[in-house]
Amino acid sequence: MSTKPAAAPRWRRKSTVVLGTVLLGAAAFGTTTQTWLDVVLPQAAVETPDIAVSGSDAATAVTAFAVVALAAALAASIAGKVARWVIAAVLLIAGVGITAASVSVIADPAQGAAGAVGKAIGVSNSAGADITLTAMPYLAAAAGVLIALAAVWLAVAARTWAVSRRYAAQPATGAAVKEKSTQPPIDEIDSWDRLTKGEDPTNFR
Structure with missing residues (x-):
């Protein structure tokens, strides 16, 4: 107990x-x-x-x-x-x-x-x-x-007194790290082409 x-x-x-x-x-x-x-x-x-x-x-x-x-x-x-x-x-x-x-x-x-x-x-x-x-x-x-x-x-x-951890950095989860690592690199030209087409240049899906 x-x-x-x-x-x-x-x-x-x-x-x-x-x-x-x-x-x-x-x-x-x-x-x-x-x-x-x-x-x-x-x-x-x-x-x-x-x-x-x-x-x-x-x-x-x-x-x-x-x-x-x-x-x-x-x-x-x-x-x-x-x-x-x-x-x-x-x-x-x-x-x-x-x-x-x-x-x-x-x-x-x-x-x-x-x-x-x-x-x-x-x-x-x-x-x-x-x-x-x-x-x-x-x-x-x-x-x-x-x-x-x-x-x-x-x-x-x-x-x-306890130390406040409100603003402490949270470690990234495995899934988040994997997702970030699988995103293809993007250059300024690609971003501009996507933007002129009305697409989100950060959306790779």
């Missing part, structure tokens, strides 16, 4: 790993669309002293690394055994990059706000400005750490 093989734990399943990693990448990218820094400039510096600096302006690297993480996570669903290791390495780099860029803004908010301040008053010097961090850079840093951990998760879980 045959028994079915035991199902893989949920945490090892390809769908779980891919979906979880995609959500982490999307979360990191989503933070960049929100306000990271609230800047209040001196009243004399500009008519509208309040500036909301988004994550895409404060840390452009986070946006780029988040897109890389999303693409890598999606690619993992169709990748082969060797490619999965490469994807895991890419995810690790993306996660570390997101965390590093986020921590950089947290450590030096003035540098993160420099670009937006420069657009507002013409100089990037934010001296005298009141800069307040929102929760977004902290969330981005946390997402980066989780993406790096997801790289390890992928490397461990992917060892049990």
